[in-house]
Amino acid sequence: xxxxxxxxxxxxxxxxxxxxxxxxxxxxxxxxxxxxxxxxxxxxxxxxxxxxxxxxxxxxxxxxxxxxxxxxxxxxxxxxxxxxxxxxxxxxxxxxxxxxxxxxxxxxxxxxxxxxxxxxxxxxxxxxxxxxxxxxxxxxxxxxxxxxxxx
Numbered sequence: 001x002x003x004x005x006x007x008x009x010x011x012x013x014x015x016x017x018x019x020x021x022x023x024x025x026x027x028x029x030x031x032x033x034x035x036x037x038x039x040x041x042x043x044x045x046x047x048x049x050x051x052x053x054x055x056x057x058x059x060x061x062x063x064x065x066x067x068x069x070x071x072x073x074x075x076x077x078x079x080x081x082x083x084x085x086x087x088x089x090x091x092x093x094x095x096x097x098x099x100x101x102x103x104x105x106x107x108x109x110x111x112x113x114x115x116x117x118x119x120x121x122x123x124x125x126x127x128x129x130x131x132x133x134x135x136x137x138x139x140x141x142x143x144x145x146x147x148x149x150x151x
Contacts (some may be wrong), residue, residue, distance in 0.1 A: 044076050051082035058092050065099055074106045074113055077120035084121070088128050096130045097138065104133065 038046075050056075050064050065083060068075045075083075080103055087096045107113035118132065125132070133139055 044079060047075070047079045048082045051079070051086045053086075054089070056086050056090070058087075058090050058095060061086050061090065061092070061095060065102060069102050069106065074117075075103065077117055080117070081121060081124040084124055084128060084130060088130075093130070096128075097133055097136065100130075101133050101138070 047064065047068065051061070053060075061083060068079070080099065083099050084096050087093070087099065103117055104114055107117060124130075
């Protein structure tokens with residue numbers, strides 16, 4: 001008797017779960033389809049506003065730059081300048097070096113981008129007293145060995 005009641009209860013619950021999953025799948029599909037595209041100018045303005053927030057901290061700066069690095073683009077100089085100023089507000093000089101390294105790495109596919117970025121960021125770098133990674137000697141590893149095949 002007990003076995004019969006438990007098995008009938010189990011079948012009833014399975015039917016309820018199948019119906020609930022069908023309802024949830026339909027809702028999820030509808031919600032995912034209503035995504036509006038963001039233009040490049042709107043995206044740039046959003047990131048500039050994000051980095052210009054007065055209450056930003058180091059973790060949020062890292063998160064914003066991580067999100068930018070995950071995108072398939074090189075950030076605009078205005079966004080990088082806003083991120084560097086945010087680093088200055090939280091007094092994190094090492095983070096400025098990491099940001100510049102990320103921008104340099106993202107611009108490796110086109111040799112014209114990095115000189116352009118340095119040119120556009122030069123006033124901001126001078127204003128904040130930030131050195132480029134090349135000026136600090138971070139462009140080459142500290143313990144880099146000579147290639148044995150080039151001896």
